Amino acid sequence: MNDPATLELLGRPPSGKAVVRMTPKGHPLVDLDTAEPTTSPSMTSRRGLLGALGAAGLASAAALAISRPVTAAVPVSPTDSDKALLEAAMRVELTARDLYEEGLRAGIVGEMAELVTVLAENHEAYADAIAGAAGFSADTRNDELFDELQVQFAISNVEEFARAGWELENTLAATHTELMDRYESADARTLTASIVVVEGRMGVVLADVAGFADNLGRVLDPPSQALDLSGSDV
């Protein structure tokens, strides 16, 4: 029978708990002294090492940047110039929404009213998206444009209303297309492109309602004049 291994306890205090004995580990197994003292004491410390690595990293990054060809990167977010144009575009979109709602108030009903509601909601969504991208509130329409066109939309005659809407959609699509030449940021361009193509589609639908869808030239390549958004009041 083997004897159990003895467990050495130094003693037991009155509390009954064992006393922890700190056993010295002796000399470290790995000698951390450098073989030859360095001329720069800072290099041996952790901070010194991190500093040296940081400096090397910065130097590498600088060298990499110099070696790359310089390209004009397109800014992602709208620039100040973009914001001025986007605000004008947003106000035009809100104007379109309000003009369509004029038709609903004037007595357009039934399936046409459902269509007009979709068109108004689309333009409101565009205004919201533009305002969101540029960082301002979508709360101000272009009163000058609204006053100019209100009489054409405040009617219950579906064909006449649709013709006014067709002209408006083509004008808006042309305006946004022209702005595409002037936007500097990717966000402004992305948003504009996604709006233009749907405004083109809405124009086709309204051309059909207005009764001249058979005139393919007017449907696919309609006469349109872009709005001048360079003025501060537009």
Next chain:
Amino acid sequence: MAAEAAHTRNTERRTLGRRDALKVGGLSLSLAAVAAACGEDRGGDTAPGRVGNAPVITEPPSYAVDDAVLLRTASSLEHTAINAYRQMLALGALDDSVESLITEFVDNHQAVADELAGLTTDVGGEAWNCVNPWYMERTIAPLMAAVVSSDNQTIDMFNIAVALENLAASTHQAFSIRLDDAPARVATLSAAKLESRQSSALVINVRGVEGYVSPAINNEEVPRDAVGLPQQFALTHRFGSIGQVDIIAGPPDENGVRETFTIQIPAENSYIYNELDPVC
């Protein structure tokens, strides 16, 4: 005697105690780690592991994508659409009004292609006046094969034509954002507008008022026609989409299921790079 034996065992335990084992093991691991860290040529193959007797992977060349590449690719899609429409017209299964529209579309696509070719030259590239081989092989050829054997040719061709217009519009929409050249940006956006109008005009020509507004605009399900194909609409989304388009075409199989073809706007695998020579 017994006490002596116990003393010997205790002495052995003291020689190879748990602490000693941990010390020795820790030291060995530390030395191994130091040796591994100091060793050279530790790179090895970073590729994913492969099982079996697979052929060696050929790395594709990496070509630059500049304005010329985008414009050449956009041109190639115009010619691809023209090619597909000519195949449809040759089948002779289109309604007269649709055939008239498609003929007009062919002329318009040719005009856009000519404009894009000029812009390609303006930005220093070589104009591409051919189809897109990738789309022809992987999309148009199988689609037209399905149409030829279909029991629903007229509707299949209508759906394909709408999809082609939507694809072209989406491509121009996406490229108009990426192009650095301002005239090219405006031209591609104008092309996107034209082809969006063509898609809507075609849908309205076939479906009338029913085809005005897709329920998808209000996040509702798109209805299907008598044979189970998704209906087409003039207004498909609130904002222009550049997402993939599914086309269901061809004859049904023994379970009544028709083949689905997915088309997407061009990407790295279908660009017409400057290094590619014309194929026509």
